[in-house]
Amino acid sequence: MASHLSTKDRLLALIDDIELISKEMIEVSIAPKPQKLSAADHASLTELLLSKDTELKKTLELADEQAKIQQKMNDLKAEVENKDQDIFHLQRQLKDAEQILATSLYQARQKLASIVKSRKRPVPSEELIKFAHRISASNAVSAPLSWQPGDPRRPYPTDLEMRLGMLGRLCDLPLNGHTPSTLNELHRMTTGGVVPASATNQFTWHPTGELHMSVGGGNSVAIDGRGKDAPNQEDVEVMSTDSSSSSSSDSQ
């Protein structure tokens, strides 16, 4: 029997053989005398039938073994599937972890970069405090505690200052019939105007100044403290500690 055939095919073929042989034997036995087979032929046919039957039984034993192997294979398959699930879950968790780690690494690198940057250009705390005092001294953050209606010291510009500012000038532009083509021109127009006396009290900004502070993004901003008046000096200590907003007290 060819070994490449499946056990099922072998069993079916054996049953076909047995069927054929037994039919042949029955047909021969009912045939008329002259057509009957010789005793030797009959014996060999019986022999063949018996051998086929034995072979069938042996093959059935093999099928029994294979059924047991199949059972084991089914168990293995179930276990493999189980492991597949486990692997899938673990892979997903690892992927999540990778995502989280990548994000935190990116953030950490950013932090390191800003640390390196800040080490390159350190700003002494003295300077910072001085700068804070200057801002407070000009009432740019909050009005002085002793503020009264009519007092020009306040953390926001007056009507007059607004009108003199860039926004106020923008409204005048169409009347003059002159439109600024570039930002520089606009800047020149707005800063070229006369600075009123009240504005000297305010904190003014110039392209060049005494103090250069490093502001976010590395831009150097010139700070000019010339406008600071002597009478405001006494307010500095109050202003620097005043955290409450003074806008509510302004009824003007």
Place this chain on the structure above:
Amino acid sequence: MMENNTDHSEQNNFSPLTVQDVDVDFLPIVYEIIRSVERDFHDNSAKARESQECSQRVLELQKKFDIARAQIKRLPGIDFNKQDQLKQFEILRTQLRLKRELLQKYRNMCSFETSFK
């Protein structure tokens, strides 16, 4: 008749069967048939009865063959010969071993080097 039988067996084709359930005892029926054919009878009525019984047995044998075929088709694990089946078994075992190793690798992988404390 043969077709009817196979159709009938096709219906419960899905439930797996064990080898012990397969009925392959063909030889006793063949023996019975041949014996009754070769027996000599004196009276005709006994002969006719025996002949009827004989044809009954032939039908029975035919049915038995068909049932055996249908039963064999339902046996599990015989779609391949034993060598091929064992090969597949080995492949499955290897697969399982590899998957176990992969899982172990994944589990051991998570020990990070914490150099900064």
